[in-house]
Amino acid sequence: MKIASTKFAIGIAQLNPTIGDLVGNSQKILEAAKKAYAAGVRLLLTPELSLCGYPPRDLLLNPSFVVAIDDTLQKLARELPPNLAVLVGTVTQNLKAQVTGGKPLFNSMALVEKGQIKQVFHKRLLPTYDVFDERRYFEPGLQANYFTLDNLHIGVTICEDLWNDEEFWGKRSYAVNPIADLAILGVDLIVNLSASPYSVGKQNSREAMLKHSAVRFQQPIIYVNQAGGNDDLIFDGGSFALNRQGKIVSRTRGFAADLVVVEFVESQRDFASGSISPLPFSEDAEILQALVLGVRDYARKCRFSKVVLGLSGGIDSSLVAAIAVAALGKENVLGVLMPSPYSSEHSISDALALSENLGIKANILPIGNLMQSFDRSLADMFAGTEFGIAEENLQSRIRGNLLMAIANKFGYLLLSTGNKSEMAVGYCTLYGDMNGGLAVIADVPKTRVYSLCHYLNSDRSIIPQNVLTKPPSAELKPGQVDQDSLPPYEILDDILQRLIHDYQSAAQIIAAGHDPMIVDRVIQMVARAEFKRRQAPPGLKITDRAFGTGWRMPIASNWFAVKNAHQTQPIASLVGGDGQDTHNS
Incomplete structure (x- = not known):
């Protein structure tokens, strides 16, 4: 008798947050979570700093803002569907900062399930070029991030963590490659939660880079990006999933909020094919x-x-x-x-x-x-x-x-x-x-x-x-x-x-x-x-x-x-x- 393959459903919540609108952003995460749960999703992914919006810039220097983020996260945790795990982009305090002299905050993802914050993962690579100034606010995480859910080992990276493949770029910009570290640990799949600003042709670069990483490390990868405009920055979305062969099996719409479901087939240790939204057909478009x-x-x-x-x-x-x-x-x-x-x-x-x-x-x-x-x-x-x-x-x-x-x-x-x-x-x-x-x-x-x-x-x-x-x-x-x-x-x-x-x-x-x-x-x-x-x-x-x-x-x-x-x-x-x-x- 043929045994059916077990499928693990993962939701990509491509959100358009407003910076500082903690209540509104929390509501968007909650609405996406309810829709995902109704569609049978077990794990929902949201973009980097999805709770406060990216980039919050010097709002992060206001202690009351940081406290309000934590209070909002606790409230959101209690409201989310109980049998749905959600990765929420948030800010957490570095409790060792006064002793070590480090920055007071981490750029983090919180794993929320059954009303509780189960684990917190910190961004390891902090960009300080072009529009980015994350070293101004954040302390880098020092260890590979992963968690286990329903016997699946899921690696977690945050935005810049995936932009340091020396084989693809021909150089290293940072001392570590978080994707390589997770591959060594033998995780089943890797997720990347991003707020990556738009520039002409950047989606092609993202997809080429992650295709290389998926093939090199034989890892299925999900990339989740923020959508929408915040001040001078535009976030184009375009979240996607690649299988271990580097083939795109799912892609959200560009330049809009979206929610799609990706299925991980446990017997194959890979993603099943899903819906793939097309890219714009020209640079002008x-x-x-x-x-x-x-x-x-x-x-x-x-x-x-x-x-x-x-x-x-x-x-x-x-x-x-x-x-x-x-x-x-x-x-x-x-x-x-x-x-x-x-x-x-x-x-x-x-x-x-x-x-x-x-x-x-x-x-x-x-x-x-x-x-x-x-x-x-x-x-x-x-x-x-x-x-x-x-x-x-x-x-x-x-x-x-x-x-x-x-x-x-x-x-x-x-x-x-x-x-x-x-x-x-x-x-x-x-x-x-x-x-x-x-x-x-x-x-x-x-x-x-x-x-x-x-x-x-x-x-x-x-x-x-x-x-x-x-x-x-x-x-x-x-x-x-x-x-x-x-x-x-x-x-x-x-x-x-x-x-x-x-x-x-x-x-x-x-x-x-x-x-x-x-x-x-x-x-x-x-x-x-x-x-x-x-x-x-x-x-x-x-x-x-x-x-x-x-x-x-x-x-x-x-x-x-x-x-x-x-x-x-x-x-x-x-x-x-x-x-x-x-x-x-």
Whole structure:
């Protein structure tokens, strides 16, 4: 007689927590647990720090917050279904900190079952690069983490614990490899509970890395990730399970909360095949999903229901408006046109065509009279000087004031529309087009902006064709185009990629075929614009090197001026004053 294989059901709760919302996050875990229990799940997995949300940052320095986390965990333990084991991401105190001099907290996973906290496991590898600063708060765990449930030995790792396979990366970033340690102990399967921020193509890296580990150590692995946006960070979810052969047998949806069940067949010591959600079919599709989620969650978690933005008839504001509509609905997006005497006729008609395509309300507020008032007020002080950047930037600052007034009056979130290329070189105006509560495309290079807009138009016409074809311009004086002040964006973006992402020197960038004078000028502009970026609104991160939490450059620095061997002009002559306005680009 054939004996049926025993199956052990594991639930993946891909959650979207709000940082600090202990009650709300606890409720999300409880709801997922009830659904999982009804589906026959024995063990439910939740992401890293699922109870308090990731990253909590300096909330962790508040002792009352840490106490509240523990109280909430105890309450949750009593409410969970009694015959369901749940791994909950939490913070625990390091009781030896005062004796050892270590950090006061651990980044932990608590195993909760039958109303009690059965075991606690601590994260072993603490990242301190890019957006991560976990050594600021946490003490690393020192031992391999595993537990036994229904005769299965289950290894536990937390996020960074899986990112140290020297065979895959060609090097070790830490002294230990927690995955290897668990394989030596002979566990039946390994789970990893993560809060891994999104960047373009990162899901492919995660899956390739864990495929390598599964095959190398002959271990089935489940990877659980957080979903949702928290401040500038976007978490893409995409949790998945691999069998011992490194084949993906289950994957959750990307960029959304989800709950899936994975079955472990004990006789085979491996996972059965399950549901596999597809990955986005292009980088543009992936980036748009990320930005839509980032805007939706930033607005929702900051308690905004409506947004406002300036519509210029340019490609940047057109893209931001389309993202906002996808995130919040057309009825919750207000576009404001603020033409000046220098605005072209097509800038108005293109903006109106966009608003009609998106179905959003658009108001027109001409600024010509306001410009004259400013000119009269400054006439005596500016007497004897030539019209220049200071006067041009007044247009942007007038627009910025109007938008802020609307946002303040009606309680709207103001969306800034500047792209990464402009932010990099300072082609933007403080207290003007940089005004806002969220910079939606601040990590999107200009060339990618065009690519995303073409992708949006692949199904239906959203971005007017003239917006895609006309030369980008700030329209702050007659006949002005961006290329009067900047290299062509194809050249600029390649230089910025090499400088910012690839850490190449001026000599290396020049050796790649770029004009030395242009390279020198771009490097100086990037350095001089640091004071602007420090005052910019938070920008949604989609690359591995964004001008946000992970960008920690000094403002008062002479590095580029001293080290750039190709410098031929004084810094002051390379870009004037506050830089150009980009509100109409």
